[in-house]
Amino acid sequence: MRSYLLHRLWQSAVTLVLATIVVFLGVRALPGDPALAFAGEERDPASLAAIRERLGLNDSLVVQYGKFVLGALRGDLGTSTRTGIPVSTMIGTGLPVTIELSLLALLVAIVLGVTTGVVAAVRRGRPAEWFANALALLGLSVPNFWLGLIAILYLAVGLGLFPASGFVPFGEDPVANLHHLVLPALVLGTGIAAIVMRQTRSAMLESLGADYIRTARAKGASPRAVIGRHALRNSLVVVVTVVGLQLGILISGAVVTERIFGLPGFGKMTIDAVFQRDYPVIQGVVLVTAAAYILINFLVDVAYSLIDPRIRVAGGQS
Known part of the structure; x- marks a missing residue:
């Protein structure tokens, strides 16, 4: 187990280093000059030269990359060229909103997706499966932005069940916080639920046709034990993946939902930074998102080893 985890940690570290290079070069490949965007009306050569010197744009790419990495290792992602606020402070303000929204949306996706996926597999060829497949097709086909607008129009404005926009921090009022996030989480989690449902159904159908399921049924195991203890558990590797x-994807792709519902998360921060050519903010946001992807993949691999010991053994031998 230890060698498997060390091997995955090493792979994650290498991936993170490559991610910093891609982030650094990708941001500088964006069209436009950040010095011009920062200067505004003061675009005389002397002002532009002073701005480029202050932002470190006159340094070589190697020097700029070295400063970027060293600062990131210290937790210093630079200072926004537009607001003068440290990027780490801006991310610390917006990231919890996006994480909370993503976790709630994922909870919605797991509850709806796994439940309907199991029902569709167990009730194969019956109306329950047709209904679940129809819901999954609808969830995959309807864009989040359209679903969000419809939800605001009918559930927020029409019926007044939820707030149409805004955000309340959890520490100030937990009930109001959840009340503001329920509708965005439902909108964001619907499409993910459809994906989880289809994958759960496929994995469950494969498990239900395996020899060990027939053996469990022959030994007199109850249908609930066959489905929950044997079939579903062996399908969890696919579901966890x-x-x-x-x-x-939710952490980085909640931009549209946050904009529709006026949530102060990564969405507004990222879009404003791109339009304003705010290099430090763009670098910080993309780097944090990449690090989140790497961390999530590592945790998924750890979950594999807990669900299926064969994966842990294979990983340790390799």
Whole structure:
């Protein structure tokens, strides 16, 4: 187990280093000059030269990358060229909102997706499976932005069940916090639930047709034990893979949902930084997102070894 974890940690570290290089070069490949965006109306050569010197844009790419990495290791992601606020402070303000929204959306996706996936597999060829497949197709087909607008129009404005926009920190009022996030989480989690449902159904169908399921039934195991203890548990490797990957996608892909519902998360911060050519903020946001992906993949691998010991043994031998 230890050698397996060390091997995965080493792979994660190498991936993170490569991610810093891609982030650094990708941000500087964006069209436009950040000095011009920062200067505003003061675009005389002397002002632009002073701005480039202050932002370190006159240094070589190697020097700029070295400063970026050293600062990131110290937890210093630079200072926003537009607001003058440290990037780490801005991320510390917006990231908890996005994480909370993503976790709630993932909870919605797991509850809806796994439940309907199991029902569709157990009730194969019956109306329950057709209904579950129809819901999954609908969830995959409807764009989040359209579903969000419809939800605001009918559930928030029409019926007044939820707030149409805004955010309340959890520490100030937990009930109001959840009340503001329920509707965005439902909208964001619907599409993920459809993916989880289809993968759960496929994995469950494969498990239900395996020899060990027939053996368990022949020994007189109850249908609940066959489905929950044997079939579902052996299907969890696929489900955990999908859930882990979708959590990373949720953290980086909640931009549209946050904009629709006026949530002060990564969405507004990222879009404003791109339009304003705010290099430090863009670098910080993308780097944190990449690190989140890497961490989630590592945790998924650890979950594999807990669910299926054969994966742990194979990983240790390799």
